[in-house]
Structures are given as structure tokens and as C-alpha cells.
Amino acid sequence: MKKKIEKKPEVKAIIPKEKIVKNVPSRDKKAPTKSASIALFYFDDSDFYTLVQNAQVNLQHCIDGYSKSVLLKEDFKSVGQTSPTVLKKPNKAVFLGQLIELAQNGYYIDVYIFAHGNTDMIFFGNNLVLTPGELADAVSKEKTGLNELPIRMVYQMNCYGRSFNQTWLSIGAKTTCGPRYVNFYPNQFNKFASEWHSGNKSFTKSLQASNTESSRTVMQSLIAASAASELFPKDWDKCSIGNTVLGDKACAKSYFLARWLAADEWQNGESGKDNMNYSSYMYRVGQTDLTKNNAGALSWDL
Structure with missing residues (x-):
């Protein structure tokens, strides 16, 4: 959902050309073998706005099947066979810290964002906002010791998520998606996740399959x-x-x-x-033909 903010001239997001990523590991690249997920879930508006944004979202898709799962949510009751490895508050500093920790501990990572957004903004509690520049700075080599983060894919439910796409690619993500403007169809996540976790359905085809009438x-x-x-x-x-x-x-x-x-x-x-x-159209960039089952071919300059 689009977080209500004071009106100001909008800076239009530049939609980047697809990033070309070669899947052949070299002596300078590393291929993590442990999978991890980090899911941020935070909404703070009226009941209807919240309903529209998280309708029928099944967070088990962000937990099951990973070597380690991190869920940032005020509370959570598992409806599946597994609970998240780590459950913490949906705090801006915690989100960045957990993302870096997973990368430093040898995981490749799937990132899920369920939050309010606006152009170049993801909203957290206490009126805190994450911008693309802050994200890039927080995970820089000077602060993490890593040239890039081993992020396999990023799914952004946050409105205007496309304005973060290029930043996710620049810090290491292989592929990412985000809505053009306001995301009216948060309920499409479940179908996307089911298709993605099937193993052989590509990132872009999973998105296409989720966009049902x-x-x-x-x-x-x-x-x-x-x-x-x-x-x-x-x-x-x-x-x-x-x-x-x-x-x-x-x-x-x-x-x-x-x-x-x-x-x-x-x-x-x-x-x-x-x-x-x-x-609500989901812009997708990067290696959009990536599937969950070909993760073994991925490598990063760590």
C-alpha cells in the first residue's frame, strides 16, 4: 500500500535495463550452499488498508524449505510444520542487521518485503524510512567486508517497489520485482510463491502465473x-x-x-x-529466467 506522506514533487524511478548476470563461477566468485530467507512484515494503517495489503498472505512460503528463515513481524503463529528460525520485531536496524548477518554467515538469500512504500521509500515503525541510498550504504564493503550480498531473489509487495529494483541488483541480487505504483493485489503473493517453490518455474513465469483474473x-x-x-x-x-x-x-x-x-x-x-x-504491474529485472532449482549455478563476488 502507498503510505500517506506529505505531498512533494515525485522523483520518477528510472527503470533499468535488465542486468546481465553470468552463472559460471570463477576463481574470484563464491557459491554459498545454504539457503536462507528474510521476510519483513509491517503495516500500520487502518483496518481496511491493512486488509487490502496483506489479504490471504501465507508467510509459511517464507519459512518452509529454507536452511534458515528470519521473520520480522510483531507476532506470528505458524500454520505449517515449521516456525521461523529467527522471529524479531520489524525494525529498520534489525532488518539491515539480519540481512548482513545472513550474508556473512554463508547463506544465499531470498528477500520478501511486505510493507507500505512510496517512491524510494520502505516504511518501518516509529516513522522510520529506508531509502535505496541507505540500503546501499548499509551493506557496502566498508561496513560489511563483502563486495556484494548473495541475494538470489527479492519479492517486493511494497507499493512503488520498482524504485528499489536497481539498488537490489547493484548490491548483489540476481533478480527482483516491485510494483509500478500502488499494489492493489497483495493476494497474488501466494500463487507466486507456490510456483517459485515448485522448483523449475522461472521468476518471471511465477509472477505471470500469479496474476490471475x-x-x-x-x-x-x-x-x-x-x-x-x-x-x-x-x-x-x-x-x-x-x-x-x-x-x-x-x-x-x-x-x-x-x-x-x-x-x-x-x-x-x-x-x-x-x-x-x-x-499493480510488477516490474521484474535482472536474471528473470532464474529458477529455484538452479541456485547451485549461482555465484557472487564475496
């Missing part, structure tokens, strides 16, 4: 119901009888600009539903 319909229905429940909205023009904010009437634009999107993010001539789809 049924997953979109669920969240579109929630948006429509929430808008309809506002009987006398003061900051947007309510739809007339027979129309909804998912349609192409003026009320759709009025609603989404009041609640979710900036004016320059709205696609004129498109419906509310189509704007949700456009906004």
Missing part, C-alpha cells in the same frame, strides 16, 4: 465495496446508481485520486479496474 476480482470487489460504503464522501464524487469506481465514469477517477493514486499516475481513458491493473 480471480485474484484481481477479489481485490477489485473489496475496493468497490469500500467505496460504496461511503455514503457521503467529502473528498470525491460518489458514483451514481448503477455505476461503481471500477468503471470508466468520472467518479472512478475522483475516488482513486482521493484515496490511492497521484494525478500523474492515473491513466485517462481507462476504467478504475484497468488503472488498478496498470498500477
Whole structure:
């Protein structure tokens, strides 16, 4: 979800060309053999905003099957056979510290981000924000002793996650994804994770498989119901009888600009539903044909 912040001119993210990564280890590269995950889960808004962002998210996908799993969440009750190896608070310093510790201890890492975001920002508690520059600085060789972090993939649910894509690649990630603008479809994570963990489905094909009509319909229905429940909205023009904010009437634009999107993010001539789809598109960069089962071929300059 897009964290509400004071309005300021937006710095448009530059979408990088796909990073070319060669999978052939050399004398200068190392190939960690232990797998680890780190999952950040932190939302702090109203019940509906939180519901939209974490609907049906199964965090067992971030735990099961890894040699070590780190979950940063206020509390957690496992619904699977395993619990996270490490459970800590979703703190900014803890997130960076645990990421570095996994890298220094010889793991290759999958990173999962479930949090509010904005352009070049991931939000934590106490109004703390992580920026791409801070991330790159925190994991620099001067501070970690590592040339790059052995990150296999990064899945970002955070809105505007695409603005972090290039930074993740630059610090060592093989592939990463993040939404264009506001992510209206957090429930697509489960399908992505199931496809990814199947072993032979590529990162990009797992993302494509998760973008189903049924997953979109669920969240579109929630948006429509929430808008309809506002009987006398003061900051947007309510739809007339027979129309909804998912349609192409003026009320759709009025609603989404009041609640979710900036004016320059709205696609004129498109419906509310189509704007949700456009906004939520997952940009994926790096070695997007990577599969979970070919991790043995990966190496990093550590």
C-alpha cells in the first residue's frame, strides 16, 4: 500500500535495463550452499488498508524449505510444520542487521518485503524510512567486508517497489520485482510463491502465473465495496446508481485520486479496474529466467 506522506514533487524511478548476470563461477566468485530467507512484515494503517495489503498472505512460503528463515513481524503463529528460525520485531536496524548477518554467515538469500512504500521509500515503525541510498550504504564493503550480498531473489509487495529494483541488483541480487505504483493485489503473493517453490518455474513465469483474473476480482470487489460504503464522501464524487469506481465514469477517477493514486499516475481513458491493473504491474529485472532449482549455478563476488 502507498503510505500517506506529505505531498512533494515525485522523483520518477528510472527503470533499468535488465542486468546481465553470468552463472559460471570463477576463481574470484563464491557459491554459498545454504539457503536462507528474510521476510519483513509491517503495516500500520487502518483496518481496511491493512486488509487490502496483506489479504490471504501465507508467510509459511517464507519459512518452509529454507536452511534458515528470519521473520520480522510483531507476532506470528505458524500454520505449517515449521516456525521461523529467527522471529524479531520489524525494525529498520534489525532488518539491515539480519540481512548482513545472513550474508556473512554463508547463506544465499531470498528477500520478501511486505510493507507500505512510496517512491524510494520502505516504511518501518516509529516513522522510520529506508531509502535505496541507505540500503546501499548499509551493506557496502566498508561496513560489511563483502563486495556484494548473495541475494538470489527479492519479492517486493511494497507499493512503488520498482524504485528499489536497481539498488537490489547493484548490491548483489540476481533478480527482483516491485510494483509500478500502488499494489492493489497483495493476494497474488501466494500463487507466486507456490510456483517459485515448485522448483523449475522461472521468476518471471511465477509472477505471470500469479496474476490471475480471480485474484484481481477479489481485490477489485473489496475496493468497490469500500467505496460504496461511503455514503457521503467529502473528498470525491460518489458514483451514481448503477455505476461503481471500477468503471470508466468520472467518479472512478475522483475516488482513486482521493484515496490511492497521484494525478500523474492515473491513466485517462481507462476504467478504475484497468488503472488498478496498470498500477499493480510488477516490474521484474535482472536474471528473470532464474529458477529455484538452479541456485547451485549461482555465484557472487564475496
